[in-house]
Each structure stands twice: as structure tokens, then as C-alpha cells.
Amino acid sequence: MTAPPVLSVRDLRIEIAGQPVVDGVTFDIAAGETLAVVGESGCGKSMGALGIMRLLPDVAHQTAGQIMLEGTRIDTLPERGMNRLRGARIGMIFQEPVASLDPLMPVGKQIAEALAMDATIPPAQVKARILDMLERVGIDRPDLRARQFPFELSGGMCQRIMIAMTMIRRPVLLIADEPTTALDVTIQKQILELMAEMRRETGAAVLLITHDMGVVAESADRVAVMYAGRVVETGPVAQVFARPRHPYTTMLLRTIPRLDGARKVALPAIAGAVPDIRNWPEGCRFNTRCPLATAQCRQDVPPLENAGTPGHASACWNRDRIETELAP
Amino acid sequence: MNPAPIISVRDLKVHFPIRKGLLGRVRDHVRAVDGVSFDLYPGRTLAIVGESGSGKSTTGYAVMGMEEPTSGQVLINGKDRAHMSPAERHAVTRQLQLVFQDPASALNPRMKVRHCIAEPLEIHGIGNTASRAKRVRDLLDLVGLPESALDRLPREFSGGQKQRIVIARALALNPKVIICDEAVSALDVSIQSQILNLLMDLQARLGLAYLFISHDLSVVRHISDDIAVMHRGRVVEAGPTDQLFAQTRDPYTRQLLAAVPQARPR
Numbered sequence: 001m002t003a004p005p006v007l008s009v010r011d012l013r014i015e016i017a018g019q020p021v022v023d024g025v026t027f028d029i030a031a032g033e034t035l036a037v038v039g040e041s042g043c044g045k046s047m048g049a050l051g052i053m054r055l056l057p058d059v060a061h062q063t064a065g066q067i068m069l070e071g072t073r074i075d076t077l078p079e080r081g082m083n084r085l086r087g088a089r090i091g092m093i094f095q096e097p098v099a100s101l102d103p104l105m106p107v108g109k110q111i112a113e114a115l116a117m118d119a120t121i122p123p124a125q126v127k128a129r130i131l132d133m134l135e136r137v138g139i140d141r142p143d144l145r146a147r148q149f150p151f152e153l154s155g156g157m158c159q160r161i162m163i164a165m166t167m168i169r170r171p172v173l174l175i176a177d178e179p180t181t182a183l184d185v186t187i188q189k190q191i192l193e194l195m196a197e198m199r200r201e202t203g204a205a206v207l208l209i210t211h212d213m214g215v216v217a218e219s220a221d222r223v224a225v226m227y228a229g230r231v232v233e234t235g236p237v238a239q240v241f242a243r244p245r246h247p248y249t250t251m252l253l254r255t256i257p258r259l260d261g262a263r264k265v266a267l268p269a270i271a272g273a274v275p276d277i278r279n280w281p282e283g284c285r286f287n288t289r290c291p292l293a294t295a296q297c298r299q300d301v302p303p304l305e306n307a308g309t310p311g312h313a314s315a316c317w318n319r320d321r322i323e324t325e326l327a328p
Numbered sequence: 329m330n331p332a333p334i335i336s337v338r339d340l341k342v343h344f345p346i347r348k349g350l351l352g353r354v355r356d357h358v359r360a361v362d363g364v365s366f367d368l369y370p371g372r373t374l375a376i377v378g379e380s381g382s383g384k385s386t387t388g389y390a391v392m393g394m395e396e397p398t399s400g401q402v403l404i405n406g407k408d409r410a411h412m413s414p415a416e417r418h419a420v421t422r423q424l425q426l427v428f429q430d431p432a433s434a435l436n437p438r439m440k441v442r443h444c445i446a447e448p449l450e451i452h453g454i455g456n457t458a459s460r461a462k463r464v465r466d467l468l469d470l471v472g473l474p475e476s477a478l479d480r481l482p483r484e485f486s487g488g489q490k491q492r493i494v495i496a497r498a499l500a501l502n503p504k505v506i507i508c509d510e511a512v513s514a515l516d517v518s519i520q521s522q523i524l525n526l527l528m529d530l531q532a533r534l535g536l537a538y539l540f541i542s543h544d545l546s547v548v549r550h551i552s553d554d555i556a557v558m559h560r561g562r563v564v565e566a567g568p569t570d571q572l573f574a575q576t577r578d579p580y581t582r583q584l585l586a587a588v589p590q591a592r593p594r
Binding site for chain 1: 379380486487488489516517518519520521522524525528529543545546547549550551553569570573583584585586587588589590591592593
């Protein structure tokens with residue numbers, strides 16, 4: 001018998017004022033694996049992550065589905081039980097590292113606080129463990145840095161502190177919501193490498209929320225592409241990028257300027273804008289922008305079905321027309 | 329033969345004083361821009377690329393006249409901005425326009441689109457009510473927005489549409505140069521390419537020159553003719569875009585390029 005996935009999300013539905021912002025989302029993440037959830041603003045990717053952590057804003061509610069951590073349902077746990085999981089079993093890092101830290105406390109002390117949540121460690125050992133952790137996340141002169149406040153550190157360094165603070169508790173699941181979006185590219189590269197290293201070391205499952213296809217390609221094993229509250233395509237990163245099986249993924253990958261593409265030519269744009277949540281279209285929600293859309297697409301929701309290779313699925317009635325009719 | 333540059337920057341320095349102590353004495357300077365030179369030619373795109381704190385935005389502000397150079401020159405049509413009469417400065421503001429990163433904060437939330445776009449015409453006293461109204465409709469059409477947008481408020485538009493409104497307003501005075509400071513950075517990828525296409529299209533139709541300030545090397549490579557890579561207030565490498573990407577000489581540029589995540593799995 002194989003172990004259950006670290007995180008298992010089944011038909012998750014989250015509503016705001018009766019409108020689904022996350023609409024029937026299903027995925028698994030195994031230990032040591034990184035799943036990237038990618039999509040544009042308003043697609044529900046961050047709401048989904050907040051839903052898993054049960055940190056939804058007051059206006060949003062989970063109205064259907066199940067969330068399981070290592071085979072145990074957590075969406076039905078009482079708040080006290082959930083509180084014990086957050087930080088300990090589920091680690092979280094966010095886009096704004098400086099805002100995620102307490103501005104009035106030296107960062108070393110903040111890591112000590114995190115450490116003290118799990119067990120009583122003799123004070124003599126606490127310091128050694130913190131300094132060791134700081135060194136492992138690539139902070140030089142850990143002794144000095146531990147005594148500094150967040151405002152004295154750069155954004156990249158604060159994100160390293162956040163990772164140290166999160167990983168020192170050895171969570172089985174790490175949820176990272178746009179962890180490098182606010183950082184410069186050279187720092188982003190370092191932070192992504194650090195996250196990969198931490199994952200290898202601890203065997204944690206990683207849920208990486210991002211809008212950046214480049215970040216997905218460089219750091220995830222599998223990807224789930226979200227559009228207007230639904231997963232429209234999912235699969236191993238290599239397969240999805242080499243042969244996307246949904247028009248949205250296909251066009252999204254083509255519209256990004258590339259370092260090896262033609263210059264100074266019109267980019268193959270996706271017409272229109274992401275529909276407003278109050279006017280999500282019937283059927284496939286991409287139908288208003290899709291060149292392949294038919295009457296069926298405007299009526300029936302396409303199921304997320306196997307798209308050829310194992311583990312690769314897409315929700316499109318016309319996936320067989322993509323390669324002939326959406327040729328670049 | 330090359331035409332004359334529309335903007336020339338020569339050994340530009342912008343230093344900010346650091347004041348410390350009770351008397352606020354100047355103890356040191358932040359050398360935000362520290363000896364930058366470049367030329368921008370009509371109808372072309374010069375990209376200034378760099379990470380945060382590289383001085384790229386401050387350079388743009390100095391060109392715009394929003395930041396006083398500590399030393400060096402900003403020449404517009406060959407004339408030093410520092411030696412212009414107030415009337416000349418006023419005339420120059422019509423030729424240079426600015427588009428920022430966040431269109432939502434660049435538009436007055438209580439002003440209808442028609443007034444947002446007409447405001448520069450009113451300030452500069454161009455035309456009468458009827459001719460201004462026609463100009464506004466033409467501008468909307470130019471940036472690909474329907475006429476029905478005229479009487480709506482900025483908040484009724486998506487981020488990409490708001491940036492189109494900002495661009496329409498920037499075009500109102502028939503400028504020769506648009507300084508785009510991270511103009512597409514806050515937009516979703518599917519919208520970003522629409523705005524890049526619009527900028528390239530407008531350049532072809534109107535002969536605009538762009539000073540395109542960005543941190544995004546893929547975007548910059550796509551849209552620019554020439555590039556200046558900035559690092560710690562200095563240009564570390566500059567040249568025609570295709571040449572610079574084909575062969576980078578500067579170690580920092582190389583490091584920057586290597587860090588760009590590519591949408592291609594390894």
C-alpha cells in the first residue's frame with residue numbers, strides 16, 4: 001500500500017456572496033513534490049490556498065469539497081485542531097516577506113518563537129538551532145542578523161528568514177503564495193533554489209502559487225492551470241509546456257515574450273480580458289476569448305479529462321483541434 | 329545618416345543627501361544615478377533595464393524634469409534643460425509624456441474617461457470644446473477602446489483597459505517621446521502582451537520614441553532597439569538589443585540574464 005498524498009483537495013468550492021471564486025478544484029501533492037498552481041489575477045489561486053489553510057476572509061466560505069492532509073480531513077476540524085496544524089504541519093510563506101515579519105522584534109527571536117510552538121527546547125540549544133537554520137538558508141553572519149530587525153534587512157533576506165522560520169518546524173506541506181514576485185530576478189533565483197533545497201532536505205510537499213510561467217517551468221514537477229475559478233489543465237510540467245491541451249494554456253505560453261523568440265513583432269495576444277466574477281460565462285469560462293469556441297462550449301462545462309499521457313488532463317471540448325487550428 | 333537624437337543624456341548624476349543627527353547635517357550621499365549617458369532617437373525604443381535600486385527610474389525622472397540633476401546634462405532636441413526659459417520648459421513638457429506602472433493610481437477615480445483624456449488639452453489650452461471632444465474620441469479609437477467608455481469612471485475598467493486610458497491621455501498632446509516606467513509590469517500576462525502590441529503599433533503609426541524603463545529582460549528584449557543595463561547608478565553595458573543579447577560582455581548583465589526564469593522546462 002502506498003502512503004496517501006500529503007495534500008489532497010477534492011471538488012473544493014469557495015464562495016463569496018453566493019458566487020463561486022473556486023469552483024470544483026481537485027488535486028493531490030505527494031511528499032517531496034512541487035505542484036504549481038498558475039493563473040492570472042482573480043482566477044482563484046490565492047483563495048484556494050487560503051481555503052486550504054482555513055484562513056479565508058470573512059466574506060468567503062468553503063461550500064463544498066474536501067481537504068485532506070496525509071489522509072485526514074482537515075476542512076472539518078474544529079478551529080483549535082486547525083490551529084495546531086498551521087505552522088507545525090502546514091508552513092506558509094507569502095509575497096511580502098517584510099510585511100510577514102513582526103517589525104518590532106529581532107528576526108532571531110521570531111524564529112525562536114516559531115520553534116517554541118512545538119516543544120520545549122533548552123534555551124542553550126535554541127540559539128544554536130536558530131543560527132544553524134539561518135546558515136542553512138544562506139544568511140551570512142547569522143549571529144549578527146539574528147539580532148537585527150526586519151527593516152534592517154533586504155527583501156530577499158527577509159524571505160530567507162521567513163523560509164527559516166517556516167522550515168525549522170519541518171512542515172509536511174509548504175504553501176508558498178507568490179514567494180518571489182516582489183523580489184528582483186537574481187534574488188528570485190536564489191530563493192527558488194533555496195526552496196528546492198529545503199524540499200529535498202525535508203521531503204515536504206510544496207504548493208507553489210504563481211502567475212509566472214517561467215517560475216513554474218523552473219521549479220515545479222506538476223502544474224495546475226487555473227482560469228476563472230477552475231482548473232482547466234493539469235499535468236507534469238514538461239508535458240503541459242511541450243504539448244498544452246487547453247487553448248488557454250496554449251495561448252498563454254505563446255503570448256509571453258521570450259528570451260529566444262522573435263523580436264519587435266506583434267505578440268500572439270489573447271483577446272479580451274479575464275471575465276469579471278459577476279459575469280462568468282456559462283459553459284467553459286474561456287469561451288469568450290477562445291478562437292475554437294463552439295455552441296457546446298457556451299453551454300456545457302467541459303470535464304477535466306485525460307488528455308493523452310498519464311497524469312495530463314484538460315477541460316476542453318475541442319482539444320483535438322488545438323494542434324491543427326491553433327498552430328503558431 | 330542618423331537623425332539627431334531627441335534626448336541626449338550626458339554624464340548624468342543624481343545624488344540624494346543623507347542627513348543625520350540633530351542638525352540634519354548632510355553626512356553622505358546616495359548616488360542613485362552616477363554618470364549615465366545615452367541617446368534616444370526619434371521613432372526608436374531605448375530600454376533602461378535594471379533591478380530595484382539601480383537608478384533606472386530616477387534616470388527617467390531626471391529626463392522628465394521631475395528630479396534635478398546633481399551634475400551632467402539632459403538635452404532635449406539638443407538644448408540643455410537646465411538652460412531653458414520657463415516658456416521653453418513648458419513647450420518641452422508637451423513633447424515628453426510619462427506612463428507609470430499602476431494605471432489605477434494614475435487616473436483620478438472621480439473623473440470620467442472623457443475628462444481624464446481631455447485634461448492635458450485643457451491645461452495647455454488647445455482647441456475648443458468641440459475639437460477637444462473629437463480629439464478625445466480619436467484617441468480612444470487609437471488605443472482600442474470603444475466610444476462607450478467616454479462617460480464611465482476608471483474603476484469600471486480592467487487593469488489593461490485603464491492602462492489604455494493612461495496611454496490615450498499621454499498621447500493627447502502629440503508627444504514625441506513617452507517614458508514608460510514599468511508600464512506593463514503590473515498587468516496580467518495575457519494583458520501585458522496586448523499593451524506591448526499597442527505600444528509597438530502606436531510607435532509605427534505615430535513615430536514615437538520610447539524610453540522604456542523595466543526590470544523584465546524578456547519584455548525589454550522584445551520591444552527595444554537599444555538597451556542600457558543599469559547597476560548601482562551606472563550603465564554597465566549598452567548597445568543595440570540584438571547584439572547585446574547575442575553577446576553579453578558584462579558579468580552583471582550575464583548574471584541578470586541567467587537569472588531570468590524561462591517558460592521552458594529543463
